[in-house]
Amino acid sequence: MNFPRLIPRSIIFTWTPTVSRTNPTASTPCCFMSTGTKPAPWPIRPASSVIIAAPAHDTEPGDANYRILMIQRASKGPFGGLTVYPGGAIEASDADPEWTSVFQKAGVDASDLERRSREAEQRFYVGALRETFEEVGILLATPKKRWTEDEISEWRVKVHNDASQFIHMFKDGVGKGYAPDVGRLVHWANWITPAIESKRFDTHFFLAVLPYPAGFAHTKYTAADGKETVSVQWVTPKEVLTQFKEGKIRMFPPQYYTLRDLQVNYPTLAHLSAFAQGSKSRTPFERVPMCPEAKQTPDGNLMLVLPGDELHTSEGRVAVGKDTVEVVKRGGRNRVLTKRDKGGMSDIRVERNMPGEWMSWGEGLDDGRRSGVL
Secondary structure, three states: OOOOOEOOHHHOOOOOOOOOOOOOOOOOOOOOOOOOOOOOOOOEEEEEEEEEEEEOOOOOOOOOOEEEEEEEEOOOOOOOOEEEOOEEEOOHHHHOOOHHHHHHHOOOOHHHHHHHOOOOOHHHHHHHHHHHHHHHOOOOEEOOOOOOHHHHHHHHHHHHHOOOHHHHHHHHOOOOOOEEOHHHOEEEEEEEOOOOOOOEEEEEEEEEEOOOOOOOHHHHHOOOOOOOEEEEEEEOHHHHHHHHHOOOOEOOHHHHHHHHHHHHHOOOHHHHHHHHOOOOOOOHHHHOOEOOEEEEOOOOOEEEEOOOOOOOOOOEEEEEOOEEEEEOOOOOEEEEEEEEEOOEEEEEEEEEEOOOOOOOEEOOOOOOOOOOOO
16 A cells, blocks of 8 residues: 655645744654654744634524634734734733732632643633734633623733733723633633644644624624634634635635534534533543654545544643643544645545544535545
8 A cells, every 4th residue: 555655844834823932942742652753853933723603593594503603813924914812922921920819809710720721721711812802803702701892892902012011901991801712612622733844833723612692792792803713703613614615715734624524413502511611521542642644645635634534643641731631542543634726725624433432524515424425
């Protein structure tokens, strides 16, 4: 059997949002150390992204009864024009020790914070909520508070200009006595840029299910900031994937893969809510860090193989936050195939057929009941 060869580094691209790091010189090991892989020579920069879902009562028959908030990045920069979820860099202030006092004064359960930190460090949760507020104007805080439009606008500008203003807003600003609602976030996935890349990012994706439709409460202030983001839209997973297929938007693999996952495995708001409330869990392969390994197909296209795929090098105990998960390959497929043109990616397709999972899914299979063909 002729396996695809490693793709030349000259045509590999990076798809994760550009971020800054508190300690840019620090080096982080590859996520699969059980294979004997040496630590990567380049630093991995931390980032967060939030999949925000809201109920929808006017979608097409057969489509999801919820919508996802998607933003379009400004045209400048290497990731310009991409359609993504709100999110971005983890800043030093996201890990400020003073957050402990802020959470205590707001009555946040310390044991819940500890439990959530098993999936990702607290700074990723704080950074996710800060970036969401900064980029689209949605402020998720606890306990409940009716924020005025002036409060939202004033502090959004302050936080945009200086990330550390986010903690000051809760320490001695309009949010005094309140705290970022980390309890609203549920860890969804962790994507890490391939080790072959010189610019690598460690992005934690979270899910937030809002109790009200878009246009109510916090979401009525939702708007692009006009600097980093130029537009926002509330769409079902099917709608945004169709936009991509029709060439109306640009997207990279992590966003496409998660949207396809939502479309197939979480077709209703009840499915999403069950996960958010803890009655539905991610599988071991969904919890491990997604460290794609890039290979080239015989026709010259790029294929990204993910943990559990028969071509991926990972196997053994894998760290997932403070826990570990056993990764054993049994001939399954977990991969993304892409096609590129001058404007970026013209096509992305997914094939997932993992032994032990009740559902396999691939392109062109709306119900996901059988394996797709790349």
